[in-house]
Amino acid sequence: MIHRHPIRVYYEDTDLAGIVYYANYLRFLERGRSEMVRDAGISQVEMKAQGLVFAVRRVEADYLKPAHFEDLLTVETRCEALKGASFDMPQRVLRGDEVLLEAVVKVVVLNAAGRATRLPADIRAKLETILANDGE
Template structure:
């Protein structure tokens, strides 16, 4: 499954040069991941109530081209490398056919004490369904 989340660049997103400030891409990526998880039927609020949360462990990002004020962008998110307590989410930010940013995010599941935790079976099934539909 490739999830696409559209967005527009607002004035608040840009720096003095008129291009998207680099840290704002991390916000765009987070929103793209959150929307993908939501559409997969995984409630992060229910997970938190059960003492589990998703946490970003690693971000690798290549900034390839700048985005500008009022650009229409798309955050593309995939899910792969599912392990017991983690998975990778490759993401890209696109403007039309142009790749502006390519990133690889490692997400871990942690318990309320901040320790790594295995994915519960019901969430694993939903995550596996996402991964399988991407093939």
């Protein structure tokens, strides 16, 4: 399943040159991942109440083309490589059909002590449903 989330570039997202400041793409990617998780039926509020949180362990990003003030972008997010305590989320930021950024984000589940822990069965099942629907 490819999840799509629209983002409008605001003035606050840009640098002195009028293009999106590179670090702000990380915020865009976070919004895309959060919306995909929410749409999959995973409540991060409920996870937190159980002493669990998602955390980003690694980000690999290729900045291909700049985005500008008032551009309408789309953040595409997928889920893959589901393991015991982690999974990868490949993401792209597009302006129309034009790919501006490609990234892979490794996400881990942490317990209240800040240690990696296995994905709970219910969350794993929801992520596996996303994986099963990949490409739709």
